[in-house]
Amino acid sequence: MEAKPTLICDRCHVELEEAEAQFLYLGNKMRHKVPRCPQCGLVYLPESLVTGRMRKLEEALEEK
Amino acid sequence: MDQFLKQFDQCRQWEKPFCTATCPFHMDVLDFQEKMARGSYNAAFKTFRNAVAFPDIVAALCPEYCASSCPRKDLDQAVQLNLLEKTCVAKATKKDPTDYNVPIKNRKIAVVGGGMSGLACALRLSSKKYDVSLYEKTDRLGGRLWELLPPALFLEDVRRQFQFENYSLHLNTEVLNIKELVAQGFEAIYIATGKGGSDFGVLGEGYVPYRLDKKTALFLGGSLLEKDPIHSIADGLDMAWAIEIYLKTGKMEYPIFSSETKAAISKDRLQTLAAIVPSNDGIFTDKESLAEASRCIRCQCDSCRTDCDLSAFYKKWPLKMRDEIMSTVSPSDSILHGTPAIRLINTCTDCRLFEESCPADIKFCEMLREARLRLHNLGKMPGAYHQFWLADMEHANGEFAALVKTPPHETQSNYAFFPGCQLGATDPRYVSETYRYLLSKDPQTGLLLRCCGVPAAWSGNEKRHAAEIASLKNDWERLGCPTLIIACPSCARELKEQLPEVATISLYEILSQGEPLWGNSKIQKKQDCLYSIFDPCSAKQQENFQTGVRELVSQCGIAIEELPNGDHHGCCGFGGHAKIANPAFGDYVAKQRSGLSENPYITYCINCRDIFYEERKPALHVLDLLFDLNEETGALPNLSERRKNRVQLKESLLTELWEEKMEAIPETPKTKLILTAEIQQKMNEQKLLEEDIINVLEFADSTGRRIFDQEKKTYTAFRELGYITCWVEYRPVQEGFEILNVYTHRITIELEMIWNGSKTDFDLR
Ligand SMILES: [Zn+2]
Numbered sequence: 001m002e003a004k005p006t007l008i009c010d011r012c013h014v015e016l017e018e019a020e021a022q023f024l025y026l027g028n029k030m031r032h033k034v035p036r037c038p039q040c041g042l043v044y045l046p047e048s049l050v051t052g053r054m055r056k057l058e059e060a061l062e063e064k
Numbered sequence: 065m066d067q068f069l070k071q072f073d074q075c076r077q078w079e080k081p082f083c084t085a086t087c088p089f090h091m092d093v094l095d096f097q098e099k100m101a102r103g104s105y106n107a108a109f110k111t112f113r114n115a116v117a118f119p120d121i122v123a124a125l126c127p128e129y130c131a132s133s134c135p136r137k138d139l140d141q142a143v144q145l146n147l148l149e150k151t152c153v154a155k156a157t158k159k160d161p162t163d164y165n166v167p168i169k170n171r172k173i174a175v176v177g178g179g180m181s182g183l184a185c186a187l188r189l190s191s192k193k194y195d196v197s198l199y200e201k202t203d204r205l206g207g208r209l210w211e212l213l214p215p216a217l218f219l220e221d222v223r224r225q226f227q228f229e230n231y232s233l234h235l236n237t238e239v240l241n242i243k244e245l246v247a248q249g250f251e252a253i254y255i256a257t258g259k260g261g262s263d264f265g266v267l268g269e270g271y272v273p274y275r276l277d278k279k280t281a282l283f284l285g286g287s288l289l290e291k292d293p294i295h296s297i298a299d300g301l302d303m304a305w306a307i308e309i310y311l312k313t314g315k316m317e318y319p320i321f322s323s324e325t326k327a328a329i330s331k332d333r334l335q336t337l338a339a340i341v342p343s344n345d346g347i348f349t350d351k352e353s354l355a356e357a358s359r360c361i362r363c364q365c366d367s368c369r370t371d372c373d374l375s376a377f378y379k380k381w382p383l384k385m386r387d388e389i390m391s392t393v394s395p396s397d398s399i400l401h402g403t404p405a406i407r408l409i410n411t412c413t414d415c416r417l418f419e420e421s422c423p424a425d426i427k428f429c430e431m432l433r434e435a436r437l438r439l440h441n442l443g444k445m446p447g448a449y450h451q452f453w454l455a456d457m458e459h460a461n462g463e464f465a466a467l468v469k470t471p472p473h474e475t476q477s478n479y480a481f482f483p484g485c486q487l488g489a490t491d492p493r494y495v496s497e498t499y500r501y502l503l504s505k506d507p508q509t510g511l512l513l514r515c516c517g518v519p520a521a522w523s524g525n526e527k528r529h530a531a532e533i534a535s536l537k538n539d540w541e542r543l544g545c546p547t548l549i550i551a552c553p554s555c556a557r558e559l560k561e562q563l564p565e566v567a568t569i570s571l572y573e574i575l576s577q578g579e580p581l582w583g584n585s586k587i588q589k590k591q592d593c594l595y596s597i598f599d600p601c602s603a604k605q606q607e608n609f610q611t612g613v614r615e616l617v618s619q620c621g622i623a624i625e626e627l628p629n630g631d632h633h634g635c636c637g638f639g640g641h642a643k644i645a646n647p648a649f650g651d652y653v654a655k656q657r658s659g660l661s662e663n664p665y666i667t668y669c670i671n672c673r674d675i676f677y678e679e680r681k682p683a684l685h686v687l688d689l690l691f692d693l694n695e696e697t698g699a700l701p702n703l704s705e706r707r708k709n710r711v712q713l714k715e716s717l718l719t720e721l722w723e724e725k726m727e728a729i730p731e732t733p734k735t736k737l738i739l740t741a742e743i744q745q746k747m748n749e750q751k752l753l754e755e756d757i758i759n760v761l762e763f764a765d766s767t768g769r770r771i772f773d774q775e776k777k778t779y780t781a782f783r784e785l786g787y788i789t790c791w792v793e794y795r796p797v798q799e800g801f802e803i804l805n806v807y808t809h810r811i812t813i814e815l816e817m818i819w820n821g822s823k824t825d826f827d828l829r
Contacts, residue, residue: 008777011567011768022814026446030811041815044771044780046281047807057348058810062407062446 007038007044016044026061065165065393065438068431071280072386074424079327083130083145083363086323088298089122091115093130093145093397094362100148101357103350104192109156112149113225117184117301117336119159120221123149124213125293135329135363137640143360166193172347174199174245178235179207180293181286183222184300185254189307190229197250198231201238202513208293227405243445246280252307256286265286274306274318281310283318287683323757330367336722367421370430371636373656374412377649382418383510393438401417403444408552409435409451411646413639413653414522415601420632432640433521440524447787448810449645450523452751455786456707460485461535463728465710467513468539471503472721477510477546479570481491482723486517486554487670491704492713494551494670496569497691499717503642505578505623513714515560518553522641533562549574551687554602554639572668572686580619587620591686595624596661597630597678598683600669601639613668613686618690627660638671644751647754654679664696674700702744704754733758736800743803750808754787760792761801778804789813 001054007016016035021043023030035044076196083093092111099108109119116122124658126146132144135647153159171194175186190196201453204210209218232702239245242264255264266275273284279366283306285291285299302319309317340356342348368382369375375382388405395401412432439445459465465485470477481499488495494644495513502509517532540548540563547567550556559566597617604607610631617624627633636657637643643650654675664682666689667673676683682696711730718724735758739747748756763769764781782791789812793805 001317006773008774010770010772010779013102016771017214023811024814026406026444029814040769042769042771043813043815045782045809045813047791047805050807050809052808054809059407062403063405064403 007035009040009042011042012037012039014039016042025058028061030057065390065431065434068434069386069390071424071426071431072383075383075426076326076328076424077381077383079365080325081327081363082133082135082325083143085327086133087115088129088295089301090321093360093407094364096152097143097148097357097360100152101354101360103354104428105152105155106158108152109159112152112162113658116377117187117297118180118218118221118225119153119265121148121180121209121213122294122297123153124217127294129294133323135334136359136647139334144339147342147346147348148353148356149355149562150346154347155350155353157222161191161225161228162720164191166191168193168195169662170195172248172250173307174248174250174253175256176239176242176245176253176743177207177258177261177288178202178205178208178233178285179256179258179286179289179296181256181288181296181300182207182254184297185226185256185285185304185307186231186300188228188301188304188391190226190231194308194311196231197234199234199237199239201236203236205233205235208287208296212293214724215813216705218246239505242277242282244257246277252281252310252737254300254303254307255282255284255288256296257288257381259287259290261288261520263441273624281307281316283307288711315503326365326423328365329361329363330421330668333361333370341713342771346799348478350440354513355548363476365423367423368418368428371421371632371634372418373415373649373653374408374432377411378408382426386431389435392444393435393442395442405435406444406446407645409439410446410640411649412644412750413601413635413637413642414452415635415639416604417601417632417634420604436524437526438524440526442588445524445646446810450519450525450641451786451788452644453519453641454523454528457515457517457519457532459707460489460513461532464730465513465707465714467714467717468542469512469722470510470543471508472723474508474510476508477543478508478514478544479506479549479569480510480540480543482512482548482550482555482568483571484550484555484670484721485513485710486674486706487551488513488713489709490674490701491693492709492716493691493693494685494687496717497510497693498551498687499721502693503572503721505574510546511717512539512543513546513710516552516558518554519559519641521558535568537563548606551607551668553600554601554671556609570606570608570612572616574612575607575690576612576615578618582620582690586692587622590689591621591623591635592620594663595622595626595666595684597624598636598657598660598665598667598672600667601633601635602669604631608712609668610759616690617666620688622666624666625661625663629660632662633657634752636672636675638669638675647749657770687697701768702748703751734774735761738800738802742805743806746806750806752790752806752808756790757792757803759783759785760790764792784812 005016017038019036020031021034096108096111111120128146130145131142136142157705173189173194173196175198176196177184179481186196186198195394208460226501266284275282283303285303286296291299305316306319337359341353370463390407391400391402411431414429416429418429481502484497520529520532547569548567549571551571556568559568589671599610637650637653658679658681666684666686673683677700684696688694715726718726737754760781763783778793780793788808790808795802
């Protein structure tokens with residue numbers, strides 16, 4: 001059974017899939033796989049990612 | 065930044081400690097003590113030997129010159145460095161010198177005299193592989209040592225230290241004429257012929273102990289020059305240094321070591337600690353040695369390290385921070401360029417304690433403020449750091465909150481009350497009650513509600529700051545250039561620095577001047593408590609604030625106990641808007657300040673009081689007492705309520721005092737939010753307003769861009785709000801929107817730019 005919650009793009013009515021997205025901070029570009037809508041590209045970032053790895057990355061780039 | 069770099073030339077971090085300055089060997093005592101304190105006798109022995117050449121001899125003879133300069137001498141007893149040296153030589157197990165593989169140098173040096181001074185010189189030079197010849201007129205080495213120490217002790221030390229060195233030893237050889245040696249091609253000669261020995265006519269007029277004879281450098285030293293044993297050994301080492309300089313550069317340099325030092329220590333580091341008495345025949349046990357070495361406070365100029373919150377939190381010396389700051393604010397094409405200090409620069413609270421502590425007058429806070437300007441101008445300032453407070457300033461100075469009014473029924477103001485932007489946001493009554501009181505004392509008192517502009521300065525935006533200052537000046541002129549009655553010491557400091565032409569007076573000074581009428585039920589209740597006054601960091605050097613508040617509290621009949629260090633402490637954590645850039649630092653600072661005393665505080669900066677509220681440190685604003693307002697603890701308004709408070713303050717004052725209707729009223733949003741206390745707390749931490757959440761929800765609604773969780777039956781939407789991206793998880797219910805979660809980040813999602821229309825590169829699909 002799928003453990004992850006089923007996330008649906010509310011505009012395209014399709015399930016999100018893991019896909020790469022591009023991020024930018026203080027002139028630095030990064031790519032990371034996140035749940036995205038395969039049709040319109042809408043991104044979902046769960047809180048655990050935002051307050052975990054992303055926060056750490058932000059702080060690292062502010063002290064690079 | 066250049067003026068600050070220049071100031072740093074005076075930084076005394078590397079000034080020698082007092083003991084090193086007085087030690088004839090200039091021993092690195094800090095290093096020695098560090099090693100002794102951790103029981104590393106072999107490492108400490110090495111430090112000691114490198115300084116003194118003959119460790120056993122010096123440990124036995126050293127009269128502890130350093131004791132006269134140890135700051136402990138006036139408190140309990142100087143650190144017993146000689147006992148530590150004796151312990152070190154007794155306990156070290158690896159006492160043989162290192163046999164360094166240094167290339168042999170074919171430079172001939174003669175040493176005349178095999179006493180301790182000559183031996184020291186010969187040892188130092190032969191260990192550097194110079195070609196050394198030592199001449200001694202008697203049949204034995206040691207000179208005066210035979211009278212001072214057991215032969216076994218010093219002979220063994222001499223043998224040990226020389227064991228890897230090759231040098232020509234000429235015993236029973238009296239040098240009668242120095243010309244013989246000059247003729248033999250010695251490039252330098254050290255003359256250490258002992259007490260009453262010959263100086264070969266080198267010591268000429270003016271007692272100059274060195275001379276150049278043709279191409280041979282002649283140096284004198286030791287007991288020939290009436291030196292005591294320790295200084296004789298030191299002379300030998302110093303002359304070895306001078307000879308090496310001569311050989312390398314051809315210059316005659318006589319070493320003059322100053323016993324002066326500019327080191328400065330903060331007094332509170334020195335606590336009474338009785339000197340340790342060795343239990344075992346003049347030698348410390350391991351435990352005793354550790355205890356004695358720990359009596360040494362490692363004198364080094366370091367008040368900045370303990371006083372400056374930035375230095376203490378980052379555990380970095382200001383010199384190191386200076387380098388990181390300079391690298392961060394250098395242009396990107398500079399070789400220095402890097403960005404190690406973006407966060408650090410934005411973590412300074414601008415408390416100016418560094419300036420108060422630094423004996424070299426380095427203006428570190430000013431340097432950091434300047435660094436923020438540079439960072440902004442270089443386009444490297446993270447917008448998220450200051451976005452919230454800049455918007456807050458805009459609100460305070462905007463149509464819903466700002467107010468510039470001559471007194472009711474008057475066209476002129478002698479005075480105008482300037483409460484600052486946060487006082488009325490926390491509780492409108494602070495402003496309204498105070499203003500009513502001031503009007504009752506002088507009806508010619510106008511009112512100026514707005515921000516002093518410091519958030520713009522802290523954000524590094526020079527242009528915006530200049531515009532805010534100009535607008536503040538304009539408001540002041542519209543009121544007829546009154547004397548401003550200032551409630552917030554931070555505003556007072558800013559005005560003094562930015563608009564010196566504006567006359568100001570502290571609110572507390574004015575309040576304390578009238579007939580003391582302070583008598584309400586709250587004051588009566590508080591008269592049994594003991595308070596400490598917490599002076600906000602911005603009140604440093606602003607005596608009229610400090611004394612005014614003390615006078616008021618005394619008029620209330622409330623007892624106070626001053627904080628142990630008075631106003632000598634940093635910021636509560638609000639200053640510099642450092643908490644967004646560095647939340648952990650904000651917590652650290654708030655805890656430090658809360659712990660200065662067990663007593664509840666009375667303060668006179670609302671930001672301090674609010675932070676103490678958050679920390680659950682009982683604290684009152686002095687206005688709480690005078691006008692019977694809030695208690696020492698309680699709930700704070702959330703960020704949205706703070707803005708509503710400002711609007712309500714303006715509206716109520718206009719209606720009640722000026723009988724005017726407020727023209728512009730903020731719209732009540734149609735979208736209703738249902739927020740739990742937990743969500744409100746989260747919003748506060750992330751500096752989110754209700755309008756921000758509504759903004760995200762309305763955007764999701766208009767674009768349809770949201771994610772539906774089929775199991776939880778919730779929606780998640782996000783939107784860029786300036787420099788942050790805000791995510792909201794919610795559930796539409798009949799009454800509005802139930803908010804289940806909020807979180808934010810600073811990293812931008814590139815796709816978001818495409819949707820915003822600011823980017824047209826579609827390769828991310
Ligand atoms: Zn979609």
